[in-house]
Amino acid sequence: MSKVALLIGVSEYEPSLNPLPAATKDVEAMQRVLLHPDIGGFDDVTLLINPQQHVMQEAIETLFDGRQKDDLLLLFFSGHGIKDENGRLYFAARNTRKNDKGVLVKATTVPANFVHEVMSNSRSRHEVVILDCCFSGAFAEGLLAKDDGFVDVKNQLGGEGRAILTSSTSTQYSFEQQGADTSTYTRYIVEGLETGAADRDQDSLISVDELHEYAKKRVQEATPAMKPEIYAIREGFKILLAKAPSDDLQLKYRREVEFCVEGGNGEISFTGRATLDELRKRLRLTVEEATAIEAQVLEPIEVYKQKLQRYEQTLRNEIERQFPLSDNTRALLKRLQQVLGLRDEDIALIEAPILAFQTDRVIEKKVNTPPIRKINFSPLIGLLVGVIIGGILVYLYYISRPNIPIVNSFCAKEKEKYSLKDSISIGEEILFKQDTNPDKEAGGTAIFNGDCPNAIDRFNSYRKTNRNDPETLIYLNNIKAIEKGNYLKIGVSVPIGTNPNVAKEILRGVAQAQDEVNKNSSINGKHLQVAIANDNNDPSTASDIANQFVKDTDILAVVGHNASSASLSAAPKYQERGLVMIAPTGFSENLSNFGNYIFRTLTNISLSGDKLADYIVRKSGKTNIAICVDSRSIDNEYFKNKFLIAIKNAGGNINPTNCDLSTVDDDLKANAVISQARNNGADALFLAPHIDRIDKAIKIAKANQGQLAIFSSPALYTYETLEKGEANINGMVLSTSWHPQQFPGSPFAQNAQQLWGGSVSWRTAMAYDATRTIIAGLQQSNTRDGLQRVLRNPNFSTDGATGKIQFEPSGDRKGDFVLIKVQPSTKNQTGYDFVLLPPVSSDGSKLRNGSN
Known part of the structure; x- marks a missing residue:
């Protein structure tokens, strides 16, 4: 057996193509690791x-x-x-050029179909192609709009016993890291081989799929818009490229750092730092060696x-120069985004607060700038005389009027507070339009008209037949808080x-915590009022609502x-204006370390993924998992990236089937996914849908018909x-x-059953804990800044549905996840229910309740 490689780097081109200075450095770096006897060999x-x-070509x-x-x-x-108007791919040589109309002169290129032909004619059954190139378009004027931006590398180069690795699959920019000799993709291919870090299963050998997973992860950490891909069939994934040291001390330290x-969501936590310091001492590495590894x-x-900062x-x-931004500036910013390799969601997170703040400044400036006009003082003199006389008459009426109390004047005081009509309500507007009747509608109208007693009667009447409606209970407690006249x-x-069902699940947790505190000790003598907002899970609407909430100085x-x-x-x-936000359900690790006013009652999702991955592979014995994620x-960022690593670390493999739940629109596509997964040897299926698109995951499950074991995100x-x-x-x-069986005899679960007439979900528990956290904080300080300082105190804790509520420095909840399973049940009218699985120890045996 021989190992032979051809490394081609083209950095200099005819004027019609841009130079790529890093290309020659790329091949030199690859040569170094491939020839090294202890690496590529x-x-x-x-x-x-x-x-x-x-x-x-020769x-x-x-x-x-x-x-x-x-x-x-290896090529x-x-x-x-370069991709032509028909989607065919070509590789550019030093003399490759385009004509005056920008059309590729194909005779000056090496066509991909030529490469495919010589590979197919070869007797070798172990062929690897690594392409570090963007695929620019080569279209005549007027044809560019027909391009879909996708390059079909698999069909143009793929084959049996072959693996194709690409830095990109679309007509994207070529990314070269500033200050680096090599291009982004090659940099991490070489790094994975040279350090041995690409050996994910730690068997001292680096396979093609391991190298791909390592390079892809590192590339997307630096340039998330780049999407490296691998195209291989069966044994192509497992072609062994290089060796990795099994006892290298620096590699052991590196893996712990990773x-x-x-x-730690891109940072090393306090606990992580302590662990690394101890490991460094045990491995006898110098501080300089450890620092260099961490920096890499x-x-x-x-x-x-x-x-992002750039x-x-x-x-x-640009905003300081001109606002609103012109179309030309927008286009230039879009180009900058593409050159930097940032995704639309990265840009949205940057732009939303800046543009919203600038818009507010413009509006406030207009509102606070009075019109300039000449003043006629004659009418003012008459007006002043009228005011004096009117004031005397009002005073005489006041001292002589009968003593009639002003009832419920507080009930109507907030009805015009918010500018987002029909989106925010304390009771004057019914937000759940699908869940109402004449009593509930009359209750909202009564609040709007300032008639609190009638509102209470109407809402109580409605709750007699609709006890599981949290909106009504919150409004009832709001009215009582208004009547008391002393509330937070x-x-x-x-x-x-x-998603009204999920909205109710969250509101039940808030309503239960509000109801308990208002019925019992209150908050230092003050009731709790809750303003409900409808954001439709829409980022733009959520930003508008946040803007309204921060302007309402009563909201704490x-x-x-x-x-x-x-x-x-x-x-x-919230962060900019100093208002505490506690997210009860979001999985994204981008919420961690967002700012000192941002918290969440959900533990970091990586704990969930690691536990589930271990169960899938080691407990269930599933080793080939098809992943279906809503892109x-x-x-689902974690499930698109780190969860795949967790599966591999547990000893499993990721099935090559491409399954994006956001595109599963009909049964035909769902059936195709299952068929492809089974043909690729899958024995398990993992589903991670968007919460508003659960139906797409259900389509996949129905198409599966029990053929593959199913696992899913929360x-x-x-x-x-x-249902x-x-x-x-x-x-x-x-x-x-959280699961009700997790805490037998829990007051929260018992009270929820009594309050709502049935069991509740983990979202209810997390929202309850978020509200309980705020209540506990307000008992110590009832100002915005004071509340934030209380919650950020490392010693802060309070009791919730899931036991003690405490926060990590990241703002994440301290805690863990449990596993549950769908099983037949007579307690639920669907015939099925979620049942708690017993904890499993590292050796696979079940633990008794309360074991660590």
Whole structure:
């Protein structure tokens, strides 16, 4: 068996193509690691720098010609890839050019179909192609609009016993890190091989799929818009490329650093630092060695932060120059985004608070700028005389009038407080339009008209037949707080319009905590009032609501939002204006360390993923898992990236089936996903839908028909899942932060059963804990800043549905996740229910309740 490589780097081109200075450095770096006897161990590595088209084509043919079946052949290309109007791919040589109309002169290129042909004719069954290039378009004028931006690399180069790795799959910019010799993709390919860090299963060998996973993760940490891909069939994934040291002390330290960074959302926590310091001493590494390793691990994350800062500063400079932004400026900013390799969601998080703040400044300036006009003093003299006379008459009436009390004057005082009509209410507006009757409508009207007693009667009448409606209970408590005249106020934002069931689950937790505190000791003699907002899980609406909440100086904290996209859009407002936000349900790790006013009662999702991955592989014995994730959901960032690593660390493999839940629109597509997964050898299926698009995951489950074991993210822990999934989700295992069986005899669960007439979900528990946290904080300080200082105190704790509530320095809840399973049940009208699974120890045995 021979190991032979051809490395082609083209940095110099004809004027019609941009130069790529890093290309030659790329091939030199690859040569170094492939020839190293303890890494690549290749027998022959040919370097080809800036070749002419005929030289490049002949060298590729020579690489694959006359080889044996067991030979390992590697083709590496760093340079321009060009796609024509028909989607065909070409590789650019030194003399590749376009004509005057910008159309590619194909005779000056090496076509991908030529490369495919020589690979297919080769006797070798171990072929690897690594392409570090963007795929620019080569279209005549007027044809560019037909391009979909996608390059079908798999069909143009793929084949049996072959693996194709690409830095990108679309017509994107080529990204070169500032200050780095090599391009972004090659940099991390080389790093994974040279350090041994790409050996994810730690068997001292680096396979093609391991190298891909490592490079992809590192690339997207630095440049998230880049999407490296791998195309391989069966054994192609497991082609062994290099060796990795099994007992290298620096590699052991590096792996611990990577673990700490992944668990700390891009930073090393206090606990992580203590762990690393102890490990460094045990491994006898110098401080300098350890610091260098940490710097290399954190480097792409720092690069990403610098790109965000660069875009933010540019945006601020443009706004100072001109606001609103012109279309031309918008186009230039979009180009900057593409060059920096940032995603639309990265830009949204930067722009939302800046543009909203600037808009507020413009509005306030207009409102506070009085018109300039000449003043006629004659009418003012008459007006002054009238005011004096009128004041005397009012005074005489006041001292002579009968003593009639002004009843319920507080009841109407807040009805015009918010400018977002029909989106925020303390009771004067019914937000759940689908759940109402004449009594409930009359109750809202009574509040609007300032008639609190009638509102109480009407809402109480409604609750006799609709006891599980949390909106009404919150409004009842609001009225009682208004009548008392001495209350504290908070806000809660939920997706009433797009997901009313989830909105109710969250509001039940808030309502239960409010009801308990108002019935019992209150908050130092003050009742709690709650303003409900409907954000529809829409980031823009959530930002508008946050703006309204921060302007209402009576509001001291906010429970919200539901989806992470909504929370991340609103959080900058709360942080900038100093208002505590506690997110009860968002999974996104971007919420961690967001700011000192941002908290969440959900433990970091990585604990959930690690526990579930371990259960899937080690307890259930599933080793080939097809992953179906909604790519449009920020909540699923963990499941798109780190969860795959957790599966591999547990000893499992990721099935190559491409399953994006956001595109599963019909049964046909769902059936195709299951068919492809089974053909690729899958024995398990993992589902992570967006909370507003659970139906897409149900389609996959129905198409599966019990063929593959199903596992899922916490998003599917809903009544809707049981109602629509029925037998198709029987046996599904998922993780959750709370289950009623987890805490036998819990006052929260018992009170919830009595209050709502049935069991509640983990979202209710998390929202309850968020509200209980705010109540406990307000008992110590009832100002915005004071509340934040209380919650940030490391010694703060209070009791909630899930035991003690305490926060990490990141703002995340301290705690853990448990696993639950869908099983048949007579207690639920769907015929199925979520049942708590017993804890499992590291050796696979079940633990008794209360065991550590």
